[in-house]
Amino acid sequence: MNSFGQTPIVMGTGVYIPRDRIENDDLVASFNEYVAVENKRREKTGEPLLEGSNSGFILEASGVRARHVLEKTGILDPARMVPHLPDRRDEALSIQAEFGVASARLAIADAGLEPVEIDLVICSCAHHQRPYPAIGIEIQKALGCAGGAFDMNVACSSTTFAMHLAAQMVRSGAARNVLVCSPEIMSGHLNFRDRKTHFIFGDASASVVIGGRREKPGSPAFEIVHSDIWTDFSSNIRSNFGFLNRTIPPAANNDDKLVTQVGNKVFKEVVQAANRVVRAFLEKAGVGVDQIERFWLHQANIKMIRTLMRMLASEEMTERVPITLAEIGNVAAPGSIIAFDKTKREVPVGGYGLICSFGAGYSIGCLLLKRVA
């Protein structure tokens, strides 16, 4: 059984960026208004005062000029700072499935397939709206895909890890065409009152179709020459939000359960790990750093990307390293795939490209691609 396996090919990609856009100046105005009100309160209680922010600091710290989100008025309201994402009836398509479907349709069309030709849907991202039924199954149903579906999570490496799995499913013959769908709603999990993290992230949905054939003339196809995953536990990027919070005193069940990170440690440890893992990965694949036409890296932070490229290739930023974070922020799992989607046509047939994610876990996922059509 399961013996009709083929060489896995990235057949199509799709990206959907929500329309609501928040520039640094808008974010800072809202944040500083919150700080002013909060500090008035704190002056009375004697608590330490909060520091305001500014657009220069944000750009310098992250390289981010703007981010897109599903709903911005709730975020920019200094009295709220949480998006308005109204509850939907169980009978309605959930907001995360809807967001996933938006990029999935583009990816399936880009692959030249009909939804029913997809026989595995993996909804892989850092935040899932609910535990069950799986968001992946809802997306499968909404699209009309066949086979099975499930959800998976390994933070910013969710998309690359799912692509690695998808490649093995195609290779073993367990699936013909796999949809990896990453509808990442960072804005729902972000503490917009936290000066250190509120500016980093944005919402985005990206999808990839991996199968054994090249279907659509005119759409670039990439063979997955080699892929691998690596993890090493760290709490330096962590969210403690979850179902067990109801078992502890309610006072603790609050915004401290959202994403936190120890930025300087993450920077140092993740860049070093990524340099080591990518070098070993390329050596195993027998391809040199200089043979890579494009590095589609996790769009964490411009400084991390710059430092990694210096360590890896002793080079300054060039067209080899596409950057999308300036206009949409760090969108967690879909980041490297959006960079790939935007620039995949720049790689000539026969040329190599590397997709590499790195982030919470720690987790690093690598895929060596070779353009075949």
Added chain:
Amino acid sequence: MNSFGQTPIVMGTGVYIPRDRIENDDLVASFNEYVAVENKRREKTGEPLLEGSNSGFILEASGVRARHVLEKTGILDPARMVPHLPDRRDEALSIQAEFGVASARLAIADAGLEPVEIDLVICSCAHHQRPYPAIGIEIQKALGCAGGAFDMNVACSSTTFAMHLAAQMVRSGAARNVLVCSPEIMSGHLNFRDRKTHFIFGDASASVVIGGRREKPGSPAFEIVHSDIWTDFSSNIRSNFGFLNRTIPPAANNDDKLVTQVGNKVFKEVVQAANRVVRAFLEKAGVGVDQIERFWLHQANIKMIRTLMRMLASEEMTERVPITLAEIGNVAAPGSIIAFDKTKREVPVGGYGLICSFGAGYSIGCLLLKRVA
């Protein structure tokens, strides 16, 4: 690359059941005390009164006599009805990782391996304590496993779906030995004030090692002859608990976000789907229902299992259908694996067994096993 694939073998299993045990009588006493107090309040407000429960009803409805949980005093306290699972510092092993490690160590020993020989850890269950870092990565670190790890979720089929993936990873050569770990903490997600669901579930941790070799003399090994997954969206078993709840009015962010099910619809629809999917699965594998020595079925409910076996094999319950739910309840994802772990030695070498999960999603996972040692 990735071309050293082998035939996947279930090399080892491990089960850890927590010591705290709640008999039906204890659960009913606590529940009825809650109902008495609540009804006193409702008499004043004119709200409709709640119905009490009894052990006979529970046993008749589910076949469950007792369930084990991580912490019972909080659950049985009528003023609380939520387990006490105190928060831990980020530096400490989290409660879910600890629970997973307890069964994982047994499975790795049963497989005759050292932890470092595991190169992929999948933490797959219906409830994960937090989004990141992945619980699987924490388990990987605590055990000293190599390679990578991630979390996945497809409710009661989480373990079988992960085994299907693990089989493909071994088949394709992407992994040598995979640990599938399912530490399921149902009690943290259960509304113990809900008469319809409070008695169904229990906590359990089960792990499986899938690799390409048969290592340990004396430990049964099973070749995965065929495996497949099936899903079809339904909200009839649903939990709306999740990170987006903070974007809607707080009043709605409550116990209505825990597991709910439309029992009669689930019963009918899931049993019919399981009958259809299992028949097609066995036909594809070329093995008849009468050739299956053991049916290791999801331990949802004794009536569902009985009805499915009547439809599938026109037979009453026999030793072919091991039952574990009477003493530990429905433990979600690990259910069928615990039945397998308890009775795998009863299958002669050369004999077939079927692992089948069915549940929320809807999701059905099937693995046809053949004992090879």
